[in-house]
Amino acid sequence: MTEPAISIRALGKCYRLGSINRHTLVEEVEHLWHRLRGRDPLQHMGGIGHSATEARRVEAEQRGTEQFWALRNVSFDIQPGEVVGIIGRNGAGKSTVLKILSRITEPTEGEAIINGRIGSLLEVGTGFHPELTGRENVFMNGTILGLKRAEVAARFDEIVDFADLGQFIDTPVKRYSSGMYVRLAFAVAAHLETEIMMIDEVLAVGDVAFQKRCLGKMKEVAGAGRTVLFVSHSMSTIMNLCTRAILIDQGAVSLDATPATVIGKYLDRNLVEGAVVNEVEIAARVEGGVSRGGSPYVRLTEIRLQDTQGVTKNRFDSTEPFVVVVTFTCHQRVNDLRIIVGITDESGIPFYGSQSTDDQSNAEAFYTVEPGRYSAACVIPANVFSDRQYFLNVIALYPRKEDQRLTKILKFAVDFKGYNPSIQYGCNDWGWFIWPKLEWKLGPVG
Amino acid sequence: MYRTHIKASRAWWRIDWAEIWEYRDLLVLLVQRDLTAIYKQTILGPLWFILQPLLTTVVFTLIFGKVAGISTEGVPQFVFYMSGTVLWNYFQGVLNHGAGSLASNTGVLSKVYFPRLVIPLSGVFTNFAQLALNTFIFLGFYLYFLLFTASGMHPNMGLFLVPLLIVECALMGLGFGLWISALTIRYRDLRFALPFLTQLWMYATPIVYPASLVVNPHWKYLLWLNPMTAVIEFARYAFTGKGSADVNGLSLSWFVTTVVLTSGLFLFNKVQRTFVDTI
Numbered sequence: 001m002t003e004p005a006i007s008i009r010a011l012g013k014c015y016r017l018g019s020i021n022r023h024t025l026v027e028e029v030e031h032l033w034h035r036l037r038g039r040d041p042l043q044h045m046g047g048i049g050h051s052a053t054e055a056r057r058v059e060a061e062q063r064g065t066e067q068f069w070a071l072r073n074v075s076f077d078i079q080p081g082e083v084v085g086i087i088g089r090n091g092a093g094k095s096t097v098l099k100i101l102s103r104i105t106e107p108t109e110g111e112a113i114i115n116g117r118i119g120s121l122l123e124v125g126t127g128f129h130p131e132l133t134g135r136e137n138v139f140m141n142g143t144i145l146g147l148k149r150a151e152v153a154a155r156f157d158e159i160v161d162f163a164d165l166g167q168f169i170d171t172p173v174k175r176y177s178s179g180m181y182v183r184l185a186f187a188v189a190a191h192l193e194t195e196i197m198m199i200d201e202v203l204a205v206g207d208v209a210f211q212k213r214c215l216g217k218m219k220e221v222a223g224a225g226r227t228v229l230f231v232s233h234s235m236s237t238i239m240n241l242c243t244r245a246i247l248i249d250q251g252a253v254s255l256d257a258t259p260a261t262v263i264g265k266y267l268d269r270n271l272v273e274g275a276v277v278n279e280v281e282i283a284a285r286v287e288g289g290v291s292r293g294g295s296p297y298v299r300l301t302e303i304r305l306q307d308t309q310g311v312t313k314n315r316f317d318s319t320e321p322f323v324v325v326v327t328f329t330c331h332q333r334v335n336d337l338r339i340i341v342g343i344t345d346e347s348g349i350p351f352y353g354s355q356s357t358d359d360q361s362n363a364e365a366f367y368t369v370e371p372g373r374y375s376a377a378c379v380i381p382a383n384v385f386s387d388r389q390y391f392l393n394v395i396a397l398y399p400r401k402e403d404q405r406l407t408k409i410l411k412f413a414v415d416f417k418g419y420n421p422s423i424q425y426g427c428n429d430w431g432w433f434i435w436p437k438l439e440w441k442l443g444p445v446g
Numbered sequence: 447m448y449r450t451h452i453k454a455s456r457a458w459w460r461i462d463w464a465e466i467w468e469y470r471d472l473l474v475l476l477v478q479r480d481l482t483a484i485y486k487q488t489i490l491g492p493l494w495f496i497l498q499p500l501l502t503t504v505v506f507t508l509i510f511g512k513v514a515g516i517s518t519e520g521v522p523q524f525v526f527y528m529s530g531t532v533l534w535n536y537f538q539g540v541l542n543h544g545a546g547s548l549a550s551n552t553g554v555l556s557k558v559y560f561p562r563l564v565i566p567l568s569g570v571f572t573n574f575a576q577l578a579l580n581t582f583i584f585l586g587f588y589l590y591f592l593l594f595t596a597s598g599m600h601p602n603m604g605l606f607l608v609p610l611l612i613v614e615c616a617l618m619g620l621g622f623g624l625w626i627s628a629l630t631i632r633y634r635d636l637r638f639a640l641p642f643l644t645q646l647w648m649y650a651t652p653i654v655y656p657a658s659l660v661v662n663p664h665w666k667y668l669l670w671l672n673p674m675t676a677v678i679e680f681a682r683y684a685f686t687g688k689g690s691a692d693v694n695g696l697s698l699s700w701f702v703t704t705v706v707l708t709s710g711l712f713l714f715n716k717v718q719r720t721f722v723d724t725i
Contacts, residue, residue, distance in 0.1 A: 012454075015723060016725045044672070101452070101453060102558070102559050103452060103559035104555070104556060104557070104558070104559050104722050105719070105720050105722045105723055106452070106454065106719045106720050107452065107453075107454050108454055109454045110449075110454055111451065111452060111453045111454065112450075112452040113449070113450070113451050113452075114448075114449070114450040114452070115448070115449050116448055116449075117448045118450065129479055129483055131482075131483040131486045132482070132483055136479070136482075137479075139475055140475050140476075140479060143472040144466075144554065144558055144560055145468070145558060145560075146469070146560065147471075148471050148475070149471045149475070172486075195448075201535060222644075240705050329555060367484075397662065
């Protein structure tokens with residue numbers, strides 16, 4: 001079969017601003033009245049709200065435009081069996097593509113042809129009814145996703161096995177733990193066996209063991225010759241699973257190539273210049289997190305590199321220690337918060353990392369974090385790094401709830417100064433990632 | 447091989463019936479779900495299906511029959527009120543289900559696609575199950591009054607048309623439900639106004655009084671413009687021989703039903719395509 005599985009032509013989605021939030025008749029009348037008088041106070045209050053495209057929308061509104069194109073002139077073909085990752089900053093329009101393809105909303109212009117049944121793992125489990133048992137919900141969910149009852153019945157045992165629910169399958173799902181709930185939901189969706197699969201960030205849920213199983217299932221899906229469209233922030237997952245990646249930027253396709261190329265370009269292009277990452281940039285780049293509108297627990301507000309005197313900079317001598325300052329707002333009490341600082345090379349290979357719990361003398365402070373603004377500082381000691389450029393990763397981990405990752409968010413350079421002034425150094429010639437100051441001894445054998 | 451063509455401007459009058467048929471299993475499960483989930487964790491459970499119309503009838507009999515003493519044209523009060531209540535409840539049930547079909551399912555609808563019409567359609571069948579149950583109860587009382595009391599009721603050939611009246615109730619409820627559901631997306635006020643409006647509507651329908659009580663020609667005209675009037679009156683006539691078997695009224699009622707249903711389908715179809723963007 002030579003026909004593409006998905007063929008998208010000049011797809012566009014436009015939201016009209018201002019006209020969105022008038023939900024009551026009174027507001028409508030008010031709007032008419034103000035239009036007659038030539039101004040409309042509600043014009044600037046419209047909101048898509050639930051979507052990450054919000055920031056771009058607000059921007060459009062500030063420019064005074066009436067319309068906001070979340071997506072414009074997007075065209076690409078996906079061949080059967082391809083596993084395609086879609087990446088881009090938050091709000092670039094990735095989810096809008098999936099929403100249109102899964103027919104949740106209609107495009108404003110353009111068209112898409114889909115050959116084959118399309119199944120989606122877009123925020124699974126939403127069709128569950130709390131009063132119904134797991135068994136009833138499996139059937140319900142399966143048919144919502146387009147299966148016949150007989151088809152669900154044929155896969156029922158497999159689904160229950162995968163979800164690992166045992167006898168709880170006949171308990172109303174409102175009595176389930178959130179983990180059980182998600183496992184069941186994912187199990188249903190993963191066993192749909194449609195020709196085309198769309199997956200959007202489901203790995204942010206469940207415990208680690210289950211996430212591994214999900215990843216395994218996705219690999220299996222991807223390897224079984226099915227067409228997969230995969231929206232994720234996790235660059236490593238895209239690297240592992242996909243055969244092709246599409247970068248979406250400002251509602252348009254900006255690059256369509258191998259995952260390695262696209263991810264490389266994406267990360268380079270989005271590297272923050274300077275030594276400070278501000279809140280807006282973090283919101284656009286953060287991966288994972290429970291909800292798209294931002295984490296309900298912890299929101300990272302600033303990442304800053306500075307020396308021990310507090311001078312902000314991104315170029316250090318190898319002989320001076322420096323500090324990574326992570327500022328965040330805690331919205332509700334969080335138990336066992338972990339901040340992880342990691343350093344990678346330009347290809348993203350992580351080789352140096354530290355977690356806030358490592359320092360026992362301060363571990364208690366992170367154990368219960370009350371609502372408020374905090375800054376966590378991680379001191380990177382002197383005499384570790386080699387003569388090259390490094391990239392910073394920051395992860396805020398709230399175990400079993402969420403992890404927010406910022407990959408290759410900042411670049412910094414280290415000038416290697418040498419540990420022994422009487423010697424000419426050549427460490428850079430070898431390309432060592434790190435060149436710590438270590439102890440050497442020489443003694444006669446025997 | 448499934449082939450889906452997503453296009454920007456599908457005509458507003460295009461409704462994909464074949465697709466809805468494809469999703470018939472979902473329809474069945476939705477009906478099952480609504481029937482099983484609705485009275486879970488209640489003591490009386492499914493007994494409520496029966497109790498609701500019975501209690502309404504008892505209240506009507508007490509207030510409008512005994513206290514207010516409104517005429518029932520010689521028909522036993524219990525039969526008179528119950529016949530109206532059972533049909534009206536079906537109509538109202540379908541209408542309410544349809545009216546909430548978009549607004550109260552936004553969670554699912556913004557995550558998965560399935561033909562949205564399935565939701566209001568499921569209301570037709572869910573409520574039909576209740577109607578069937580209520581009809582049995584009604585027939586019990588009806589036969590008791592007919593056979594064991596001097597009720598003066600004369601069942602007639604009109605009974606053969608009763609299934610048609612039930613179908614009309616369903617279509618009418620669906621039509622108005624679709625309209626309201628589409629409008630609710632734009633005007634949230636309707637959500638609060640709806641219970642009040644349906645109650646008003648019930649009193650504008652000859653349920654607690656016979657249509658013959660309205661003599662003022664203007665009011666009479668209005669009364670018969672209400673499509674439910676002909677349905678209730680004709681059903682009563684079929685069972686009791688009292689009431690009006692007005693063919694003109696029934697034709698008008700079918701006409702209104704057809705117009706409301708067709709326009710409701712189109713409007714709903716247009717709104718459901720992008721309503722996710724505005725919630």
